[in-house]
Amino acid sequence: KMAAVAAGSLRRAGWRLWQGRAVVRCQLSPPQRALQASAVLRRVSDEQKKEPSASSSQQQFDSHPTDQQPEQEPQGPIPSYTGQGGQESEDYESEEQLQHRILTAALEFVPEHGWTAEAIAEGAKTLGLSVAAAGMFHSDGSELILHFVSQCNTKLSELLEQEQKQVQLGEAEKKPIDQFLRDAVEARLRMLIPYIEKWPQALSILLLPHNIPSSLNLLTSMIDDIWHYAGDQSTDFNWYTRRAVLTGIYNTTELVMMQDSSPDFEETWRFLENRVADAMNMDNTANQVQSTGEAVVQGLMGAALTVSHAETSRAVR
Amino acid sequence: AAAGLCPCRALLPGALPALRRSLRGFAAGPQTHFGFQTVTEAERREKIYQVFESVADKYDVMNDSMTLGIHRVWKDILVHKMNPSPGTLLLDVAGGTGDIAFRFINYVRSVRERQLQRKLKRHQNLSWQEIAESYQEDQFKSLGDSQVVVCDINREMLRVGKQKAQDLGYSEGLSWVLGNAEELPFDDDKFDVYTIAFGIRNVTRIDLALQEAYRVLKPGGRFLCLEFSRVSNPLLSRLYDLYSFQVIPVLGEVIAGDWKSYRYLVESIRRFPPQEEFKAMIEDAGFFKVDYQNLSSGIVAIHSGFKL
Numbered sequence: 001k002m003a004a005v006a007a008g009s010l011r012r013a014g015w016r017l018w019q020g021r022a023v024v025r026c027q028l029s030p031p032q033r034a035l036q037a038s039a040v041l042r043r044v045s046d047e048q049k050k051e052p053s054a055s056s057s058q059q060q061f062d063s064h065p066t067d068q069q070p071e072q073e074p075q076g077p078i079p080s081y082t083g084q085g086g087q088e089s090e091d092y093e094s095e096e097q098l099q100h101r102i103l104t105a106a107l108e109f110v111p112e113h114g115w116t117a118e119a120i121a122e123g124a125k126t127l128g129l130s131v132a133a134a135g136m137f138h139s140d141g142s143e144l145i146l147h148f149v150s151q152c153n154t155k156l157s158e159l160l161e162q163e164q165k166q167v168q169l170g171e172a173e174k175k176p177i178d179q180f181l182r183d184a185v186e187a188r189l190r191m192l193i194p195y196i197e198k199w200p201q202a203l204s205i206l207l208l209p210h211n212i213p214s215s216l217n218l219l220t221s222m223i224d225d226i227w228h229y230a231g232d233q234s235t236d237f238n239w240y241t242r243r244a245v246l247t248g249i250y251n252t253t254e255l256v257m258m259q260d261s262s263p264d265f266e267e268t269w270r271f272l273e274n275r276v277a278d279a280m281n282m283d284n285t286a287n288q289v290q291s292t293g294e295a296v297v298q299g300l301m302g303a304a305l306t307v308s309h310a311e312t313s314r315a316v317r
Numbered sequence: 318a319a320a321g322l323c324p325c326r327a328l329l330p331g332a333l334p335a336l337r338r339s340l341r342g343f344a345a346g347p348q349t350h351f352g353f354q355t356v357t358e359a360e361r362r363e364k365i366y367q368v369f370e371s372v373a374d375k376y377d378v379m380n381d382s383m384t385l386g387i388h389r390v391w392k393d394i395l396v397h398k399m400n401p402s403p404g405t406l407l408l409d410v411a412g413g414t415g416d417i418a419f420r421f422i423n424y425v426r427s428v429r430e431r432q433l434q435r436k437l438k439r440h441q442n443l444s445w446q447e448i449a450e451s452y453q454e455d456q457f458k459s460l461g462d463s464q465v466v467v468c469d470i471n472r473e474m475l476r477v478g479k480q481k482a483q484d485l486g487y488s489e490g491l492s493w494v495l496g497n498a499e500e501l502p503f504d505d506d507k508f509d510v511y512t513i514a515f516g517i518r519n520v521t522r523i524d525l526a527l528q529e530a531y532r533v534l535k536p537g538g539r540f541l542c543l544e545f546s547r548v549s550n551p552l553l554s555r556l557y558d559l560y561s562f563q564v565i566p567v568l569g570e571v572i573a574g575d576w577k578s579y580r581y582l583v584e585s586i587r588r589f590p591p592q593e594e595f596k597a598m599i600e601d602a603g604f605f606k607v608d609y610q611n612l613s614s615g616i617v618a619i620h621s622g623f624k625l
Binding site: 095118128130134 | 605
């Protein structure tokens with residue numbers, strides 16, 4: 001980023017020379033963007049007084065006469081800048097962090113507006129930004145949904161980690177696998193309850209081609225997390241089967257939840273219980289199938305050998 | 318860049334003697350360009366004002382004939398990219414004949430209609446009392462508080478724009494202001510979106526215009542610029558040059574009776590910095606998340622930045 005800014009400034013200086021301008025401004029080397037008092041990107045240190053302090057330094061900058069060169073640095077309160085380059089200096093939040101803040105604020109408007117750019121615009125308004133800030137995101141609301149899903153996954157991980165700590169400290173009993181999986185999936189699906197009306201819309205957006213890589217990524221990492229905390233340490237093909245099975249359980253339960261109108265989604269949890277039980281049985285069945293398979297193969301091999309012996313002995317006779 | 322200009326210079330009889338003239342005399346004030354001539358900043362402002370004064374009446378017709386009507390698509394794409402929601406305050410600088418402003422109003426109106434339809438659907442189960450109250454609240458405004466201010470430095474262009482608005486029936490949410498992009502007559506932190514379509518290459522001090530844009534935008538506000546830019550494809554570039562320098566001034570003479578203005582137009586396009594350089598200038602003014610989108614393989618580009 002620093003190199004790009006320096007290259008850009010060199011190019012501009014050359015362009016002005018070609019035009020015949022008499023004044024050539026020396027460019028200072030550190031990137032100037034973090035130093036310019038940004039209107040909204042606030043110092044991570046002072047959480048509360050964001051807008052007033054930023055706008056006052058902005059006004060100080062504007063009070064300079066307008067015929068000065070634009071690259072002049074503001075004389076206002078300059079934060080302690082350690083020259084780390086780009087917008088990510090120690091004291092200012094980055095654009096991504098601001099975007100996260102906007103999306104988090106937008107979640108509260110989802111029940112009313114759905115997963116749309118309108119919800120993002122309302123969220124931006126609550127942070128004191130213009131509604132045009134929603135233009136930073138895709139107009140179909142994908143980023144909002146992905147942000148929400150990633151937030152839920154993080155909450156789930158924290159929950160599971162806490163439970164694990166409790167078990168390690170001896171405060172709680174270690175749950176059997178099926179109970180553990182049931183509780184984890186239920187906890188995760190309960191996070192959807194406030195947005196359940198608009199969730200089908202979200203699912204359809206997540207299935208759009210340009211979103212599939214990210215949504216698939218989030219889904220697989222969540223399933224991976226659950227199995228990790230369930231104590232799965234398999235290194236063979238079981239790793240794949242277990243994750244595939246749990247993904248199937250999660251997706252089908254989610255779809256059932258969309259249709260469920262029973263009080264506190266009892267039907268959904270019962271469905272979940274049955275599916276997990278099936279999966280446990282399937283595990284046993286899988287082993288049985290494997291040993292039966294081996295037996296069948298051995299039988300076939302034996303039969304083939306017998307047949308070939310019979311052939312050769314007939315040929316010899 | 319100089320090599321690329323040589324074949325073109327052969328076609329412009331006036332440029333070389335003008336250059337020699339300016340090199341001989343040292344005019345007061347900083348030098349800048351007017352098309353391929355070198356003039357002072359004051360002279361440039363004067364000349365550009367005269368250019369637009371003379372083309373104002375035929376501006377729209379010439380746009381259509383020069384770009385074969387594609388400029389309408391470009392402007393539509395700009396407003397779609399903006400995706401304004403009802404309640405947005407737009408400042409359209411160098412907006413002259415009002416193309417962007419009218420499109421903005423149409424877009425906001427249709428979004429508002431959809432919003433109202435959705436509201437009405439939800440209102441199906443309300444009591445009569447609640448429905449009466451909602452009518453009183455005057456929620457059914459067709460534009461939903463959106464407004465657009467069209468600002469232009471040229472009186473003639475504004476006059477043509479006002480006339481067009483009257484003819485097409487746009488009255489609500491529209492205002493016309495005479496102003497200079499380098500020194501806007503507005504307060505700080507006022508507008509949600511600032512657009513400048515095919516106007517910024519006519520501004521003498523682009524850096525000042527960008528700073529003014531930054532100043533008048535609200536925090537979180539968006540800067541959008543639609544402007545001619547560099548074509549990267551070499552074959553297309555040759556065809557484009559041919560068309561620009563041979564056909565457009567002729568069209569200008571035939572339709573508007575003014576080939577000099579249209580030669581200036583074509584030259585000013587060549588003088589404008591390419592996409593990346595302009596992006597750097599916008600970043601210098603303090604905008605974040607600056608990006609550009611090429612339209613028609615680079616003939617036109619939309620630059621977008623946010624005041625964060």
